[in-house]
Amino acid sequence: xxxxxxxxxxxxxxxxxxxxxxxxxxxxxxxxxxxxxxxxxxxxxxxxxxxxxxxxxxxxxxxxxxxxxxxxxxxxxxxxxxxxxxxxxxxxxxxxxxxxxxxxxxxxxxxxxxxxxxxxxxxxxxxxxxxxxxxxxxxxxxxxxxxxxxxxxxxxxxxxxxxxxxxxxxxxxxxxxxxxxxxxxxxxxxxxxxxxxxxxxxxxxxxxxxxxxxxxxxxxxxxxx
Amino acid sequence: xxxxxxxxxxxxxxxxxxxxxxxxxxxxxxxxxxxxxxxxxxxxxxxxxxxxxxxxxxxxxxxxxxxxxxxxxxxxxxxxxxxxxxxxxxxxxxxxxxxxxxxxxxxxxxxxxxxxxxxxxxxxxxxxxxxxxxxxxxxxxxxxxxxxxxxxxxxxxxxxxxxxxxxxxxxxxxxxxxxxxxxxxxxxxxxxxxxxxxxxxxxxxxxxxxxxxxxxxxxxxxxxxxxxxxxxxxxxxxxxxxxxxxxxxxxxxxxxxxxxxxxxxxxxx
Numbered sequence: 001x002x003x004x005x006x007x008x009x010x011x012x013x014x015x016x017x018x019x020x021x022x023x024x025x026x027x028x029x030x031x032x033x034x035x036x037x038x039x040x041x042x043x044x045x046x047x048x049x050x051x052x053x054x055x056x057x058x059x060x061x062x063x064x065x066x067x068x069x070x071x072x073x074x075x076x077x078x079x080x081x082x083x084x085x086x087x088x089x090x091x092x093x094x095x096x097x098x099x100x101x102x103x104x105x106x107x108x109x110x111x112x113x114x115x116x117x118x119x120x121x122x123x124x125x126x127x128x129x130x131x132x133x134x135x136x137x138x139x140x141x142x143x144x145x146x147x148x149x150x151x152x153x154x155x156x157x158x159x160x161x162x163x164x165x166x167x168x169x170x171x172x173x174x175x176x177x178x179x180x181x182x183x184x185x186x187x188x189x190x191x192x193x194x195x196x197x198x199x200x201x202x203x204x205x206x207x208x209x210x211x212x213x214x215x216x217x218x219x220x221x222x223x224x225x
Numbered sequence: 226x227x228x229x230x231x232x233x234x235x236x237x238x239x240x241x242x243x244x245x246x247x248x249x250x251x252x253x254x255x256x257x258x259x260x261x262x263x264x265x266x267x268x269x270x271x272x273x274x275x276x277x278x279x280x281x282x283x284x285x286x287x288x289x290x291x292x293x294x295x296x297x298x299x300x301x302x303x304x305x306x307x308x309x310x311x312x313x314x315x316x317x318x319x320x321x322x323x324x325x326x327x328x329x330x331x332x333x334x335x336x337x338x339x340x341x342x343x344x345x346x347x348x349x350x351x352x353x354x355x356x357x358x359x360x361x362x363x364x365x366x367x368x369x370x371x372x373x374x375x376x377x378x379x380x381x382x383x384x385x386x387x388x389x390x391x392x393x394x395x396x397x398x399x400x401x402x403x404x405x406x407x408x409x410x411x412x413x414x415x416x417x418x419x420x421x422x423x424x425x426x427x428x429x430x431x432x433x434x435x436x437x438x439x440x441x442x443x444x445x446x447x448x449x450x451x452x453x454x455x456x457x458x459x460x461x462x463x464x465x466x467x468x469x470x471x472x473x474x475x476x477x478x479x480x481x482x483x484x485x486x487x488x489x490x491x492x493x494x
Contacts, residue, residue: 126428128382129375130349147378147426 007136009153009172012074013040015066016048020055026065033069041070046095050078059086120156127152127166134172148188157181167191176215181225185211195220227335230342231360233384235376237347239368240405243441244463245344246274246450248364251467253308254452257339260299262330263313264356265346266321272312275302276448286314289326295333304453309338319352327355349383359389362399364432368406369418374426381427401432403466408437409482420480433466435459436479 017025033040045066049057059076066073075093076083087094121135123142129149133140140154143161150166152158157179158170164182171178171193178192185206189198192215202222210225232245242263249261263271266286272278277300283293288311295311302308311334314321334341345356357363363384367377384398385391391398404423411417424431440457444450452467454460458479465475 125385128385129378131382131386145426145428147382148375149379150382 007134009132009134010044012044012046014046014048015073016051017062018051020049020052020057020062022061022065025062029066029069033071042072044074045071047073047076047092048078049076049083053078053080057083059083059090063090063092121154126162129166146182154178164190169196170213171215178214180213181211183210183225184208185213185222190220192220197222227331227338227341228362229331229335229360230340230362230364231345231357232342232364232366233345233353233357233380234347234366234373235349235353235378235380236368236373239366239373240403240435240441241347241366242270242274242344243445243451244364244366244403244405244435245271245342247452247460247463248467248470249340249342250275250302250305250308250450251452251463252340252342252471253302253305255467255471256307258307258337259340259342260309260311260334260338261342261344262311262334263344264322264352265344266313266352267315267318268346269313269315271310271344272300273448274445275310275450277302277310277312278448281312284312284314285330286317286321288330289321289323295330304449319346319350322351322355324355324358328359331359349379353380354383354387357384357388357398360384360398361390362401364401364403365427365429366403366405367423367427369404369412369420369423371418374418374423377427381429400429401470402427402429403433403435404431405435406437407434407480409480413482431477432469433462434477434480435462435466 063073073092075095076087077095079087079094084094119137120139120141123133124144126144127133127142127146127150129147132151133153135154135156137155139156139159140152141159142152145162146152146160146164146166148165152166153169153172155171155173155175158168160182163184164187166187167189168180168187169191170180174193176193180190180192185202187199187202189196190213192213195215195218197220206222211222212225213220213222232241232248234241245261249259252259261271262285263269272281280300283298287293288295288298298311300310300312302310331341343356343360346352365377365380367373381400384400388398390396404420408417412419420434436458438457438459440454440459441451444454451457451459452463462479465478468475
């Protein structure tokens with residue numbers, strides 16, 4: 001076996017552009033790079049252009065300058081049409097917008113069948129310390145314990161039919177409606193769409209009690225099941 | 226076909242080598258040809274614990290690199306028939322081990338022995354990985370203490386994913402829990418995790434409980450595996466463990482705190 005493809009979750013810095021003004025961008029970015037030299041050099045960067053979708057952007061100028069500063073842009077988000085082909089010419093991946101569904105500008109809205117339901121991933125064995133399971137595009141259901149030091153992640157909901165002692169991250173791609181359910185909340189850290197609470201925030205009161213966790217606006221709510 | 230059993234833990238200093246020596250000796254005493262292999266390259270201890278440190282000429286690394294034949298490197302135990310040791314190298318480090326080399330040595334050992342015990346080093350790096358890679362069964366040695374339990378849990382994750390059996394789809398490694406340095410009086414006082422606490426987290430069948438015992442240090446110093454000290458509680462506990470492994474049903478001893486009566490305290494024991 002020469003290669004293996006593994007789904008992974010890599011942390012990446014995002015460069016959110018709020019105004020396409022190369023002078024301002026250059027000056028702000030240079031200051032940042034000076035603050036932490038080496039931090040950005042060689043690190044993968046995601047360029048988010050959602051906020052400037054209506055402005056005229058020259059992606060080539062922006063990316064060339066970033067590359068000359070040693071930054072490694074790897075993907076762009078929040079662009080459409082012409083910019084998409086610019087991005088591909090620059091060998092950048094094009095990601096969906098932050099809010100989820102893509103809204104292509106030039107195509108008509110054609111009524112389609114509802115999308116097939118996301119597959120859920122079922123795990124029957126205990127998730128041991130150091131193991132990480134990511135259910136891409138769907139829910140994750142674990143029929144055993146999740147040990148401390150383990151990570152269970154899903155784009156959808158996370159259901160643990162056992163004690164949750166490790167980390168649980170639901171709505172990993174930004175789905176704010178995702179929930180975490182478990183039979184005993186003893187977790188190190190829980191997060192939904194990026195909002196998280198650590199074990200300290202959760203307190204000891206949940207140990208042994210079935211709980212569900214969901215997002216209410218910007219804060220995580222924990223309720224008994 | 227020999228059965229390959231890895232003695233592993235993740236955490237260091239919990240009793241892997243002590244257990245490998247006692248377990249291997251016990252199997253040989255029961256009539257099975259057994260070899261114990263030290264995978265802790267650079268920090269070898271098995272030869273000390275088994276009392277053959279003055280007879281090591283060639284080691285596992287020499288055999289892997291073709292510098293010696295397996296028969297030259299094997300050390301026959303003087304006390305127990307059918308027992309042999311393959312020491313690790315002290316002058317090299319884990320990078321001297323190779324997957325193919327280990328596979329070949331284990332295949333050669335399989336021709337002569339019924340059981341091959343792989344004494345794993347601590348950690349999850351190459352030495353530990355190679356010690357567990359070809360195993361059929363595993364003894365996961367754990368102290369009733371939080372960091373040891375977590376490290377054992379990590380090891381269990383690796384046993385169920387990064388081993389030959391699993392990668393080839395040949396089923397799973399049979400895992401056995403060995404709890405060492407157990408002190409029932411401290412458990413009663415609430416100072417130490419109980420057996421139930423450990424089993425709740427690790428959730429694998431319990432093979433044996435070895436009590437905290439002064440006999441273990443004495444055995445190391447003397448170079449005799451503690452199972453040969455049949456008076457000590459640790460020795461008896463290892464004997465029970467071997468019997469259980471071979472299929473005999475034996476109740477767990479040394480898991481209840483002794484209530485010291487006046488006479489017992491007066492006359493010791």
